[in-house]
Amino acid sequence: MPDAPLPAVPAAPVAPDVAAPPAAVAASSPSALPPKLQIDNLFMSYTDRRGKTVQAVEDVSLSLANKPGTGELAVFLGPSGCGKSTILKAVAGLLPVDSGSVLLDGQPVQGTGRDRGMVFQSYTSFAWRTVQANVEYGLELQGLPKAERSKRSLELINQVGLKDFAQAYPKQLSGGMKQRVAIARTLANQPKVILMDEPFGALDPQTRWGMQTLILDVLRKQDNTVLFVTHDVAEAVYLADVIFILSHRPAKVLRRIDVPYFQSRDIAVKQSAEFKRVENEILDQLHTLHVQGNIRVGL
Numbered sequence: 001m002p003d004a005p006l007p008a009v010p011a012a013p014v015a016p017d018v019a020a021p022p023a024a025v026a027a028s029s030p031s032a033l034p035p036k037l038q039i040d041n042l043f044m045s046y047t048d049r050r051g052k053t054v055q056a057v058e059d060v061s062l063s064l065a066n067k068p069g070t071g072e073l074a075v076f077l078g079p080s081g082c083g084k085s086t087i088l089k090a091v092a093g094l095l096p097v098d099s100g101s102v103l104l105d106g107q108p109v110q111g112t113g114r115d116r117g118m119v120f121q122s123y124t125s126f127a128w129r130t131v132q133a134n135v136e137y138g139l140e141l142q143g144l145p146k147a148e149r150s151k152r153s154l155e156l157i158n159q160v161g162l163k164d165f166a167q168a169y170p171k172q173l174s175g176g177m178k179q180r181v182a183i184a185r186t187l188a189n190q191p192k193v194i195l196m197d198e199p200f201g202a203l204d205p206q207t208r209w210g211m212q213t214l215i216l217d218v219l220r221k222q223d224n225t226v227l228f229v230t231h232d233v234a235e236a237v238y239l240a241d242v243i244f245i246l247s248h249r250p251a252k253v254l255r256r257i258d259v260p261y262f263q264s265r266d267i268a269v270k271q272s273a274e275f276k277r278v279e280n281e282i283l284d285q286l287h288t289l290h291v292q293g294n295i296r297v298g299l
C-alpha cells in the first residue's frame with residue numbers, strides 16, 4: 001500500500017469528476033458513465049406543528065460513480081442528529097426536498113421505488129412470515145412466479161448465511177440474523193441503490209464485525225451502489241470506498257475522503273498500520289473540522 005497522505009478535499013461544491021477522457025478511452029472507461037447517484041444542492045427542513053422550522057440539510061452535493069461489476073460503497077460519517085437519515089430519506093423518496101435534486105442514473109427521483117432499497121437499524125421483518133417468506137415479500141408484490149421467487153430467495157438466504165433458518169420465524173432469530181434477513185430481502189428486489197441507516201447500530205461488536213464482513217462479501221461482489229450511515233469510524237474505514245464527513249446540523253458535506261481498498265477480510269486488518277493510518281487521518285479531520293458528538297472509534 002502506498003503511504004501517501006489521503007486526499008482530503010473540500011467537498012462543497014463537489015468538483016466535477018476529472019475532465020472527460022479522450023473519446024477512445026471514454027468508450028470503455030467507467031468514468032464515461034453518468035454517476036449512479038447524484039445529489040445537487042439539496043436543502044431539507046422540518047416544520048413542527050407550531051410552524052417552527054428546523055433546517056436539517058444545507059446545500060449537500062455529492063455524486064457516486066457508476067462502477068459496473070464492483071459498485072461503490074459510500075459512508076456518511078457525522079454526529080447524531082446532523083441530518084444523515086434525512087438525506088437517506090430524500091434518496092429513498094420518503095421525504096420531500098425543499099430544493100435541489102436527487103438523480104438516479106441521471107433521472108430525478110420521484111417518490112419511493114423498487115430501484116432503491118432501505119435497511120434500517122430497527123428490525124423490520126414481518127413477525128408472521130418465515131425468513132423465506134420475508135425475503136420473498138417484494139417478489140410477491142412484483143408478481144413473480146412461485147418457483148422463481150423460491151429460487152431467488154433461497155440463493156440470497158444462503159448468501160447471507162441463513163441456509164438452515166429459511167423456515168424459521170423472526171422471533172427465533174438473533175439481532176444479527178434479523179439484519180441478515182433485511183439485507184436479503186432488500187437484495188431480492190435488485191435495487192440500483194441500497195440505503196443502510198446505521199444497520200448494525202444495535203448489534204454487539206462481535207456480531208457487528210461479522211455483518212461488516214458479510215456486507216463486503218455479499219454486496220461488494222455485485223455492482224451495488226450503497227449509501228451507508230454510521231458514526232463508527234472503524235466501520236466507515238473498513239467498508240467504504242469513499243467517506244463523506246458531515247457537519248453538525250444542518251448537514252453539510254465537509255470532506256470527501258477516498259479510502260484505500262483493504263484486501264484482507266481478517267479481523268487483523270483493523271490492527272494493521274495502514275488501517276490505523278486511515279483511521280487516524282479521519283479522526284484528525286473530525287478534530288480539525290470540529291465535528292464531535294457521539295462519533296466513536298469501535299471494533
Ligand SMILES: Nc1ncnc2c1ncn2[C@@H]1O[C@H](COP(=O)(O)OP(=O)(O)O)[C@@H](O)[C@H]1O
Pocket residue numbers: 046047048054055056078079080081082083084085086087249
Ligand atoms: N420528524 C421530525 N420533525 C422535526 N424535526 C426533525 C424530525 N426528524 C428529524 N428532525 C430534526 O432534523 C435533524 C436531523 O435528523 P436526522 O436526519 O434523523 O439525524 P441523524 O440521522 O443524523 O441522526 C434532527 O436533529 C432533528 O432536530
Ligand SMILES: [Mg+2]
Pocket residue numbers: 081084085086197
Ligand atoms: Mg439517523
